[in-house]
Amino acid sequence: MAQRHDMAELEQAWAGIADRLRAYFVCRAGPTDADDLLQDCFLRAMGSWNGFAGRGRCEGWLWRIAVRTAADAYRRRPRGTAPWPDGFDPAAPQAAATAEAGPSAEAEAVWAAVGRLDPPQREVLALRFAADLSYAEIADALDVPVGTVRSRLHRAIAGVRDRISRADET
C-alpha cells in the first residue's frame, strides 16, 4: 500500500514538470532527441525511485536526474558531431542575421549565439529560460551554490550579448 502511495507521488511530480522537462531537453539536445531523453529520464526515475522515496523534494530530485541524463547524452554523442544540439548552426546564414532583419531573424541570431556558449553556461540558460527554474532550484539541480549559478548565468548572457553586438557591427 505504501509502495502504491509512493508511485502516486512520483506520478504527480512528473505530471507537474513534464512539459518543462521536455523544454529543457529541447534546449539541451534539440527537438529530435528531446523525447528520447525524456523517456530515458523517466525510466531512470522509475528505476531509482525506491531508493529515493520520501527522502526529499521529488521535483528537485527529478531535475537532478534530468541534468544527469542530458549530460550523459552529451558525452555519448557521436564523435565529430557539433557540440550544439539540432537547430544550432552558427555557420548558417541566419546566424549572422542582425536585428534589422526582423524579430525571427534576431531570435535565430540569439539562438545561434547560445549554441556557441560553453556547456555549463548553456546548461544554466536552459534551466533558467526553458525549464523556468529559480536560482535556488538551478543550484539544487546542478548541486552548486547559488552564487555559481548567478555567475554562470551572467557570463552566459554577457557572452550572448557580445556575440550579438559583434554580429550587428559586421
Added chain:
Amino acid sequence: MDRDALERLAMDRAGGELDADTEALLGAYLADHPEARRAAAEMESAYRRCREAIAAQVEAAARPFPAGQAGRATRAPGRATRDSGRATRAARAPRRSVGRWLARAAAVLAILGLGAGGGWWLGRQAGPRTVPAMPAAPAVAQADVSPLDRLGPFWREKVATLLEGRPAGRAPARAGRNGTGGRWSELLSPDKETIR
C-alpha cells in the same frame, strides 16, 4: 559600482530575483548614474532577448507529452519499458507507414504478376487458338482508276475545261517536286490523252 556587479544586479532584476529593498536601492543608484543606467538597460535587454529566443525555439518544438503515459507506467511499473518502446515506435511511425505502403504495393504487384503469369500458362496449355480467317475483301484495282475519275462530276468537268484551254504540246508550267511531272500530268490517265 563595479560593472560586473551592476550587470548581475540588472540581470537579477530582469529575472525577478531581487528583493524589494535591493531593487529600490538599485533604482536610486541608476537614477543618479546615467552611464550605469545605460549598462543596466543593455544587460536587461540581452536577458530578455535570450529568454525570448529560447522560448521561441522551445515553442517551435513543443509537443505535449503523451497524457497519462506517466500514470500508466507508475501504476504498472513492469509496463514502463513497454510504454517507452511504444512511444519510440510512435515517434518512428511516419517512416514505418511508408514501409507499410511499399509492402502493400509490392503485394499487389506480386498478385497481379501471378495472375498474368497463370493466365499465360493456362493459355499455353490450351494450345494455339485458331482464328477463323476473315473473308478477303474484294480487291479494288486502284491502278485502273485514274485520279480524274475519283473526282465528282462538277470537278471533273472543271478540270477537263482547264485542260482543254491549255496550249497543245506545251510542257507543264511547273515541274513536280521530283522533277518527273506536274500535278496536271498526274490527272491524265492514258485514255485522257485524247482530251489534249
